[in-house]
Amino acid sequence: MIIKLLVGLSVIVFIHELGHFLAAKLFKVKVEKFYLFFDIGGKKLFSIKKNGTEFGIGWFPLGGYVKMSGMIDESFDLEGLANSTDKDHEFRYKPAWQRLIILSAGVILNFILGIGLITGLTLNQEFIPNDELKNGIYAYQAGENLGFQSGDKILKLNNHNIDNYSSISPLDFYKGTFLVERNNQIVEIDLTGKVSFMDAVRKKFISPMNFLPIIENVQSGSLAERINMQKKDLILKLDTIQITSIAEFQEKLQNINRNDSILIEYESGSIVKQAKVSLQNEAYLGIIFSVPIKYQKYSFFSALISGCKSSFELLYTNVISLKLIFTGEVSTKSVSGPIGIAKIYGDDTSIERFINITAMLSLVIGFMNILPIPGLDGGHILIILFETITRRKLSEKVQTVILTIGMVLILGLMLFAIINDIVNLI
Template identity: 40%
Template sequence: MDTLIMVAQLLLGLSILVGLHELGHLLTAKMFGMRVEKFSIGFPPKIAGFKYGETEYSIGAIPLGGFVKISGMVDESVDMDQLSSEPQPWEFRSKPAWQRLIVMLGGIIVNVVTGILIFVFLVYDRGETYFSRDQVLEHGIVAYEIGEQIGFQDGDKVLDINGEIYQSINDLSSGDALLSNNGYYTVDRNGERVTVPIPRGFINSFSDKESMSRFVNIRFPFEVGEVTPDQGAESAGIKSGDKILAVDGKEIYYFDELQKALAEKENQRVEILIEREGNTFAVESAVSDAATIGIAVSSLLEPVRKKYSFAQSVPLGVKRAFEVVIVNARAMGKMFTGEVSAKNVSGPIGMAKIYGSTWDWVKFWSITGLISMILAFMNFLPIPALDGGHVMFILYEMISGRAPSDRFLENAQKVGMVILLMIMVFAIGNDIVKLFVGS
């Protein structure tokens, strides 16, 4: 069932984005009087379809893209037969270059608008919830495995990122921070100002969604939540709402301090100092071989919650949408220099895993908005067979006054298709390796 939910979300998200992208091409083509022969969501073989007017609308069996077939255009179908005759008024090739340029940009523009609208409405509907810089400065951070590798320590109070003041603890692991050149964090460590450098290629440590949980988090004071039956805490008389003040005389305030104290006492008994309704007393509890006493905890640290008006949500949503493009562009550039591993490239399996195995509409739209912006960016790359390749050739024609020959465009399309196929094979290969071998 988990796999079905992941696949269903991926297919729905891609179908929406691909359909809107191709709709952008279709509408702009028809706006300029071009004949659109086919509109397909998914690649052949065709599953279902119908014809309305001059256009055949269909759904393909391979749901990893789609296409619009415009008369008189050298596209991924590489159908050259119709180009041997004289150009007709309704054909793509007979239209002015500026109209053809708009048609080729139509899909990209729609994906950008879609991504922006999704981010704007998410900001308006959900607002923001985060632990602020002020809270980090008050309580400090917990450094997990990945955080310790670059020099963070428990209790560090992060002052800035690359000398710039940040807003929330999420900024510590943002793409902007992890992709920075010669980046660093400045921390207050027991009153001493310390620099923690961000190593070259550090972003490769975050190749899966579990990686973030192994970086850093804010320290939080806590109280006992649910008590598990038949374990040490219940036998000791610990109850929900109790505050743990000390373990074997070691003062406890933050949850990570409790975890460390118990980790030193596996399979032993410990004295725990409890505060309950203003009274303080000690109990004795067994510690399991997993260094637990059988409690869940409730954080006593409340995150910052902000709500925005629609007018406030628009610029913030636009900013977030384009931050996705900027981060991906920077990551791609660093991939060519070897700083970012190509193993981070994901195909459909990786995308499905990002959606996750639970159906959460907020998460679904967040990821779909992100993918919409990435699709727009990727399609704008000057690779033949992508929209960006067509844009490149049209701009060449507009600047030079000479259009590339049909034979050149045909060969360019073939080269572009080979490049795209190689990228897809590589991405799916990465997915399979991560699935069976691990990242």
């Protein structure tokens, strides 16, 4: 987890700082340092000087920075600013539009990285064509409460035809309007104002797996193998509950108390069998169901559209979550620091999971950096916009005070997140 955290954050930080570096070079601003991680106290693991820029890796493994000549930044190098005479290559003497591009470039590359990674993952995936769902959808209890019924065939979402079932996202249940076919009739299900944001993100409402629970494969060494389940067996009951679909089986199994014994009834050949099992010490039952769907591959264009949509939804989810934390609707315990992020990465070896989480973090870090908080890119941008609109330049002393306040706030937030991590571990 630690290795994945460091690698993931290193990629994100490097891309972010590369954006600043390339934009600075484009407008002929002298870049004094380009560091991955911080060289606090001048201590570093590695450094090399090339074309007037010191490239290096600091010893403190969080963040990174690009130090530009003539810019008041986290280094608080006011003496260097006072002694500098190279006005042609200083950040502070460049036109406002060039400074805005330089400051925004890191965030832009973070967004490009996030969207690019998600698009790449999407290209490697398959989607469910909506017309393959011959039996319609399965409605979980939460979906039934909203007006869905098992067997509904989704036709439109927000007045757009649904060709790709996989394009339906959790946020569509937050404020979407579905048009479904039910018993040869058209039914509208308007969810506006019916589902809270957090419920939309966390709960399952419908599933495409409305197919008979016929076993395709039994995993070796699993509980299912030990009770002699085989390929082509059909699940009939869980305890006294009649099972009619894959999604229903998964829902009922998830809701059963794992400490209790479960009676599974299934048909093997023409023989109905029963087995009493306990999932108390089992991670899973160990069966894979047969799904009669012809999946389709994404084209590059469709993957890009899906990647952009997924990226926007990730950002939107995090923005609303941040708002809910400030309004007290979501506990501040959900704020994570390095330990929490490492736990999100997890200890499995899935490259897809690693890429997906890195993409998400790149988008979130990009968004956080553009917020108008002193010390972040958004804070510097706000000062430039203020100076451009008012045509009054803030003194270096005032900018230093603003930056100091911002750094205290940022460090305080980091400390709070780390304390949260420790409390959540205990």
